[in-house]
Amino acid sequence: MTREIRIALTGNPNVGKTTLFNALTGSRQHVGNWPGVTVEKKTGKVSRNGCEFEVVDLPGTYSLTAYSADEVIARDFILDEKPDVVVQVVDATNLERNLYLTTQLAELRTPLVIALNMADMAEAQGNPIDYRKLSGFLEIPIVRTVGTRGEGLQDLLDAAVKEAKTSPHHEHTIGYGNEAEEMIAKLTDPLSADRTLSGKYPLRWLAVKLLEGDENVLAKVRGGAASARVQSILSSINSDEYEATMADKRYEAIAAILPQVHRTNTRGTTFSDMVDRVVTNRYLGIPIFLALMWGAFELTFTVATPFMTVIDTLTVWLAEFAVASIEPAWLGSLIGDGIISGVGAVLIFLPNILILFLILALLEDSGYLARAAFIMDRPLYALGLPGKAFIPMLIGFGCNVPAIMATRSIESEKDRLISILVNPFMSCSARLPVYVLFAGAFFGAHAGGVMFFLYVLGIAVAIASAKLFRSTILPGEVSPFVMEMPPYRLPTAMTSLMHMWSRGSMYLRKAGTIILLGAMLVWALASFPYGVEYGSAESFAGMLGHLVEPLVAPLGFDWKVAVALIFGFLAKEVVVGSLGVLYGAGEESLTDALFADPSLSAATALALMVFVLLYMPCVAALGVIKKETGSWKWTGFAVAYGIVVAWVLAFVVGHLAPFFIGGA
Amino acid sequence: MSNGIKILFGAVLGVLYAACGLLQVVQAIFGTMESLEALFIPGNIFSGSVLLVIGTVFLTGVRKLSIGTEEGMPFIYVGILFSVGIGLVELLALCALGADAYLVGEWADWSAADAVNPLLYLAVIGVLGLLAWGKEFFRGARAA
Ligand SMILES: Nc1nc2c(ncn2[C@@H]2O[C@H](COP(=O)(O)OP(=O)(O)OP(=O)(O)O)[C@@H](O)[C@H]2O)c(=O)[nH]1
Ligand SMILES: [Mg+2]
Numbered sequence: 179m180t181r182e183i184r185i186a187l188t189g190n191p192n193v194g195k196t197t198l199f200n201a202l203t204g205s206r207q208h209v210g211n212w213p214g215v216t217v218e219k220k221t222g223k224v225s226r227n228g229c230e231f232e233v234v235d236l237p238g239t240y241s242l243t244a245y246s247a248d249e250v251i252a253r254d255f256i257l258d259e260k261p262d263v264v265v266q267v268v269d270a271t272n273l274e275r276n277l278y279l280t281t282q283l284a285e286l287r288t289p290l291v292i293a294l295n296m297a298d299m300a301e302a303q304g305n306p307i308d309y310r311k312l313s314g315f316l317e318i319p320i321v322r323t324v325g326t327r328g329e330g331l332q333d334l335l336d337a338a339v340k341e342a343k344t345s346p347h348h349e350h351t352i353g354y355g356n357e358a359e360e361m362i363a364k365l366t367d368p369l370s371a372d373r374t375l376s377g378k379y380p381l382r383w384l385a386v387k388l389l390e391g392d393e394n395v396l397a398k399v400r401g402g403a404a405s406a407r408v409q410s411i412l413s414s415i416n417s418d419e420y421e422a423t424m425a426d427k428r429y430e431a432i433a434a435i436l437p438q439v440h441r442t443n444t445r446g447t448t449f450s451d452m453v454d455r456v457v458t459n460r461y462l463g464i465p466i467f468l469a470l471m472w473g474a475f476e477l478t479f480t481v482a483t484p485f486m487t488v489i490d491t492l493t494v495w496l497a498e499f500a501v502a503s504i505e506p507a508w509l510g511s512l513i514g515d516g517i518i519s520g521v522g523a524v525l526i527f528l529p530n531i532l533i534l535f536l537i538l539a540l541l542e543d544s545g546y547l548a549r550a551a552f553i554m555d556r557p558l559y560a561l562g563l564p565g566k567a568f569i570p571m572l573i574g575f576g577c578n579v580p581a582i583m584a585t586r587s588i589e590s591e592k593d594r595l596i597s598i599l600v601n602p603f604m605s606c607s608a609r610l611p612v613y614v615l616f617a618g619a620f621f622g623a624h625a626g627g628v629m630f631f632l633y634v635l636g637i638a639v640a641i642a643s644a645k646l647f648r649s650t651i652l653p654g655e656v657s658p659f660v661m662e663m664p665p666y667r668l669p670t671a672m673t674s675l676m677h678m679w680s681r682g683s684m685y686l687r688k689a690g691t692i693i694l695l696g697a698m699l700v701w702a703l704a705s706f707p708y709g710v711e712y713g714s715a716e717s718f719a720g721m722l723g724h725l726v727e728p729l730v731a732p733l734g735f736d737w738k739v740a741v742a743l744i745f746g747f748l749a750k751e752v753v754v755g756s757l758g759v760l761y762g763a764g765e766e767s768l769t770d771a772l773f774a775d776p777s778l779s780a781a782t783a784l785a786l787m788v789f790v791l792l793y794m795p796c797v798a799a800l801g802v803i804k805k806e807t808g809s810w811k812w813t814g815f816a817v818a819y820g821i822v823v824a825w826v827l828a829f830v831v832g833h834l835a836p837f838f839i840g841g842a
Numbered sequence: 843m844s845n846g847i848k849i850l851f852g853a854v855l856g857v858l859y860a861a862c863g864l865l866q867v868v869q870a871i872f873g874t875m876e877s878l879e880a881l882f883i884p885g886n887i888f889s890g891s892v893l894l895v896i897g898t899v900f901l902t903g904v905r906k907l908s909i910g911t912e913e914g915m916p917f918i919y920v921g922i923l924f925s926v927g928i929g930l931v932e933l934l935a936l937c938a939l940g941a942d943a944y945l946v947g948e949w950a951d952w953s954a955a956d957a958v959n960p961l962l963y964l965a966v967i968g969v970l971g972l973l974a975w976g977k978e979f980f981r982g983a984r985a986a
Contacts, residue, residue, distance in 0.1 A: 449979070452919060453920055456921075457920065462899060465898070466899070472888055476931055481934045488945065627887070
């Protein structure tokens, strides 16, 4: 008797769909205060009052004519999977834009419920919505919700159940004016002949979409029974014109309703407006962004030091203890030299990583991220990238994997491909241990500055590469900047800490799996063949290292570094883990051991950091590059290009550095 | 009418930030001037540039206000926020360095004076600004 009801959450970007989804299903999907956070559909379950619900969270979309990859996912789900109820989440502070999507959803004749979200904000702005009246006008049930506080959830589910059981659904039509209506009638006629299509979609909706020149719908019609007649009708009209007039009609219909359900917008200068006037200032925007970035790295590097010292001391002590007291000796060595030194060398950086993720969470939740994209639009545009592409770049500071996924909201295929290819140059958190280790060992008080340089270098290489690709292999026009600026929100400690933890714990999990594996592998290579001195040139690791050494010798790297770089392909932290293993457990920490190694100087350390920054995406990043580009060719290109760029720049930096750092 | 005070406040803080920033950058490039170290202005291109940015935000606000446009007000407010925010970062950094020195047993050699810099002490003035005008700035957030 309890049938499962499938609810799809749809709506414009950044209206709180995922927040509602999390509140409904108890999930912890990623929420952020910028448009384009969700790029995949996510499913969760709830049961309330004996009813089972499957809730699907979708990426945001402005209309049912999809442009970007994430919008396509949202549109296809609603059209083809036919959820029992579509819940449109509407931002109560931005009704006009949101209701535009409503007019399109209503034409689809699917059971529709509106969640009037962010009602708290609208009320606080002195602009509450008379949602009962609005519901009457639209003939769609409306529930007031506040996603962040979980208000209105029960009512929403009740409304969904009721709507799912009501049938038939009458179509709420907007009149598009004589000319367009005539064309719609003309088109519905042949369309009704196509049984498969007319069984699946409302005819009027199909006709309207065709008139707008919707490629996707046209593709559905092509090859069907109606194909020839429809195409001949369409060939005689200019669909851009119809698209514009129909959009006007929709907005007219909305404009007729709005004044009756809320006060006309009399917004003064808000806090957001004031801040924006400064941070998006033409001249000051970028310097302010850089200054904030400097603050972020100061926090990441300096504030973490005492915590690192504690972990460091503990690891060194544990490793020594293991080597000295565990029998047989080889097991002691595996545990002490291998596991504890290797994993410990990486774990030390947990404090840095957590702080970095906290900063990124604040960046996302505050709303500044969208501004950063806006201020970078001007310079990026000149270099061949849309400003929107800056968002995945910044997310890349955390991890390139979600960053590459985030490119889905970029409309143009070429823009998107370029963004994917350059993203690995953004210095992800896995590279941070390498910097902290080497900058700390060789640059002392200037470590912060060196790290800052590396991050900026990553951005510079990414942008320069974009320019290069744009002017050679991927020529084309950059799409203009279209992005809504969300209002600034004070991130709550709770959500930001949760973000930090959910990502930080991934780092821990990585330390326990892939990094542990890498450390054990390197330990085995360093210990065998049987009888060689641990980590000597005669061990397998030594042989492997010496094999590759000639390739990296011009950069000043010796065989130990070469081995570490090879295994760094698994995950960049493994570079540090491997060095931890190869330098073994002594009384001294890895930092001191590296500093004491005569084959390493400040200049080679800098070259090494540059190399690790650029040399190639890790396995996981390569996996998403393949998935998102769908091409092995581009994936291979990303690897080859990265290695070449890294080698050249590391060479240059390694040879120029002595002039700047006093011939160290 | 309280604009006069804000202009004065922004001008003083702006000039201080910009001057310290300039000195830090110069110091970093041309080497040590003993007298500057005594004033806790270490040579550092990065923090020097940050000082310059904050100074410019204030001075932009002052310029706009003094030619009579209200447009300048946000710059003073944001400058104050910026000053306090970065000051907080520096304070945390200072505490962390102290804690670390203690942990590694170099507490005796450590002196807070080594880590003090203009970003830290100029922020004290910023805090005064925040106390004075913070409310009217943030109120904009609600009374939209
Ligand atoms: N004040 C207030 N803020 C909300 C409410 N619901 C969501 N938010 C905030 O709005 C922002 C966007 O929320 P998300 O849930 O990520 O929005 P989304 O619709 O999933 O966004 P995309 O996935 O980008 O399409 C976040 O900063 C939330 O904290 C609400 O009811 N009231
Ligand atoms: Mg979402």
